[in-house]
Amino acid sequence: MNRLHPLSAVTNALQRGGIGLSVPFFVSTLASVFEFVDVGWALVLAPVGFVLGAAYGVAYYYRFAYELTADTFDVASGVLSRRTREIPYRRIQNVDVEQGVVYRLLGIAVVNVETAGGGDTEAVLDFVGESEAKRLQRAIRQRTAESAGSRRAPSTTAGDDQPAGWIADSTAVEQTTGDAEPTEHRPTLLFELAPRELLLYSLASFRPAAAAGVLFLAFFASGPILDALVATARPFGGPAAFESGSIRSYAILTALSLAQAIVATYLLGAVYTFFAYYGFRLGRAGEDLVYERGLLQNYSGSIPxxxxxxxxxxxxxxxxxxxxxxxxVETAGYGPDSGSGSQSAVPLARAGRIYRFAERFSGLEKPTFERPTTVARRRYLGRYAIVAGAVVAAAFVVSLVTPIERWYLAAIVFLAVPPAAHLRWANLGYAVADEHVVIRSGFWRxxxxxxxxxxxxxxxxxxxxxxxxxxxxxxxxxxxxxxTFARSDPTIYDVDLEVAREVHDASRERLQSALRDRTSSDDGGVSVAFT
Amino acid sequence: MERLDPRIRLLWVVAALVRTAVFGGVVVGAAFYLQTTTLLADFHSLLLWGAVALAIVLVVGRTVVAWLRYRVWRFEVQDDTLYIERGVFTRIKTVVPFVRVQHVDSRRSPLERAVGLATVVVYTAGSRSADVAIPGLTPTRAEDLREQLRRLAIESGGEDAV
Incomplete structure (x- = not known):
């Protein structure tokens, strides 16, 4: 049985000791409301709490053990209530290694082992040494491949002590499953994000989630930010001071502040993307994709x-x-930052290259997309007109209770209805190929x-x-x-009923025949090469 | 195509009535409470009648929907899939291949036991339609169906879904 990094005993002890230290203070503050406990007691109890918490932290370290057995990854944890987990290798979806700045300086890392289903990561090793993390990742990957291989065809495998160097050959790999060679556990580089592409990716991706970061900033520095907003709005007719102003000047201030918030969100998102995807590279090791990325927070992981x-x-x-x-690529586990099983294989590259990779990846012949009939467009026209009508109605209600008058000006949103309906329709598509169904939708994303x-x-x-x-x-x-709530299921929207019936029956039949083919042949049929 | 036991209508109507009674009670209660205050004084009687009308419409509407749901609901155990048709407003036809069945439950809530019905739940590894429930079965039919599905799921064998 292996233990975590000894340093984790120290941090655990300090962390839990800190909690133990603060509990008496917290309780005495609560109790002092009712004035029957002297605050002095907290000073006596706090060191006791610290010692107890620290002892728990150390005990946690000594009671946490993990082991790579022949066919399971075992984790035993818990001081008072024990929990022993055995995760069969073939059930493991992906293994991620995560390293923050401090972790990198100390040479330690967090290892996450994901399986399908459930609400969170199956096993978290917080934390182990850097080399141990690499070893674990490689060993688990290899054993997962072995157990998968043994179900299909017997395969030979090499030891897990190879150097972790990447083979910088982007032309080679056309391996199919089953023919294992000693070199296969060293990743072969498939894709590297060039500085130009990284910059483009940062600038050309929008992260609405970054708004949370902007709000966080605004919360902590509300004073100076408010001053700055008022100062920038003043030349455009904003109020002279935040306290005094007319409705008109407040409206200008609001509009300008909103615009600035959007720009700030965009910039923050770009910076986040830059740091998160710095040095991205994707490789192939045996039957797994492996990736590395991150400037400050370092992620590396494997996707079988x-x-x-x-x-x-x-x-x-x-x-x-x-x-x-x-x-x-989507797996059934959880990804490191998307909260779903979706992981970036290639963040950004020329569209042609991406399509070629996708074609090689899934054995997909170039799809010829078919579109829903124009009746679907009529439907969106109706749908968006209803939304626009609701906006106008809302404006009318607002005009009833506020001094704002010309509510009918809101009818301008109807202008956006036809283009919106057309764009929604124009970006829909589906293709029913021999081995895949390809579905396309969405304009903004x-x-x-x-x-x-x-x-x-x-x-x-x-x-x-x-x-x-x-x-x-x-x-x-x-x-x-x-x-997940964020991800929607792949859906072919608004096709003719006849077409839907055909695709429905075809998918159903092909699922059965594809499954029969897969059980009769021992070939996984997956091959990756990046051109 | 197999249909549900007609007694399921009773169950659904009772469930719909309970839900709308709770919701309608809250709305009408709020309208009554508003009358004791001076807020929106001009609209008091209008709001009260509106709340009562809303509650009545909901009761009637949901009862009708519960009734219609029975007419729409159908299922069939086919060669290699379980086929289900349902939905009053949005009509959904779902196909669950036996290969994809993870496990099968049959269950009976207190209300179902009172009426003498049971539900079979079929679990898959998918996301949205992860669990497909077939309500309104007699207990013996539910047991049979569960056994049948279990047997078919094992026979179809196949590899793991994930």
Missing amino acids: LEKVQSVTITDNPLQRAIGYAGLW RRTTVVPYYRIQTISTRRSIFQRRLGLASLVVDTASSR
């Missing part, structure tokens, strides 16, 4: 090719304009998802009242994944 559920190509309008796109038939879990045809009236249907092709 066998566990890939679907492949998604994403792009936003800006990226489309400059001809770039990104590639994501367009996703083109490639789902192999053998990964389909359930197929549903959905028809709302409006769709029934127009003779349309949506087809939901569900794959295995952990439950």
Whole structure:
């Protein structure tokens, strides 16, 4: 049995000691409200709390053990209530190594072992030595591959003591599963994010989540930020001071502040992306994809090719304009920062390159997209008109209770309805290929998802009242994944009922035949080369 | 195509009535409370009648929907898949291949036991339709269906989904 890094005993002891120290103070503050406890007691009890907490922290270290056995990864933890986990290697989805700045200086790392299902990471080793983390990652990867291989075809494997160097050969690899060679546990470089691409990716990706960071900043420095906002709005007719101003000047201040908040969100998102994807590289080791990224916070991880559920190509309008796109792979586990099983395989590269990679990755022949009929566009026209009507109605209600008058000016939003409906329709597409179904949708963040038939879990045809009236249907092709609110299932929206029926039946038949093929042949059929 | 036991209508209508009674009670209660205050004094009687009308519409609407749901609900155990049709407003036709079935439950809530019905729940590894429930079965049919699905899931074998 192995223990965590000895340093983790120290940090654990300090951390829990700190909690133990603060508890008496916390309790005495609460109790002093009722005035029956002297605060002096807290001073006596605090050291006792610290000692108890520290002892618990040290005990936690001594009671935490992990081990790589022949076919399971075992983790035993817990001081008072014990918990022993045995994770079969073939159930492991991906293994991630995470390193913050301080962790890198100290040469330590956190290892996360993910499995499918459940609400969180299956095993967290917080923390082990850097070399131990690398060793674990490699060993688990290798054993996962072995257990997968032994189910299909026997394979020979090498020891896990090879150097972790990457082979910088981007032309070679056309390996199929089963023919294991000693070199296969050293990653072969498939893709490296060039500085130019990193910069483009940072500037051409929008992270609405960064708004939380901006709000956080605004919360802690509200005084100076408010002053700065008022100062910048003044030349444009904003109020002279925050306390005094007319409705008009406040409106100008609000509009300008909102614009600044959006710009700040964009910049913060760009900076975050830059730091998170600095030095990104993707490689292939045996039957796994391995990646590394991050400037301050360092991530490295492995994605078993066998566990890939679907492949998604994403792009936003800006990226489309400059001809770039990104590639994501979905597994059923949890990813390090997306909160779902979706992980970036290639953050950003020329669209042609991305499509070639996706084609090689999934054995996909170039898809010819078909589009829903124009009836679907009519539906969106109606839908967005209802939304616009609601906006106008809201403006009318606002005009009733506030001095704002010309509420009918809100009708200007109707102008946006036809283009919005057209863009939504124009970016829809689907292709039913021999081995995959390809689904595309979205304008602001367009996703083109490639789902192999053998990964389909359930197929549903959905028809709302409006769709029934127009003779349309949506087809939901569900794959295995952990439950998230952010991710939506791959859906072919608003195709003709006849088409939906055909695709429904075709997917269903091909799932069965693909599964029969896969059980009869021992070839996983996955091969990766990046050109 | 197999249909549900007609008694499920009773169950659904009772459930709909309980839910709308709670919601309607809150809305009408709030309207009554508002009358004791001076807030929005001009609209008091209007709000009260509105709340009562809303509650009545909800009660009638949900009862009708519960009734219609029975007419729409259908399922069939086919060669290699379980086929389900449901949904009053959004009609959903789902196909669950037996290969993808992770496990099968049959369960009976207190209300179901009172009426003498049972539900079979089929779990897959998928995200949205991860658990497909077939309500309104007689207990013996539920047991049979569960056994049948279990057997078919094992027979279809196949590799792991994830």
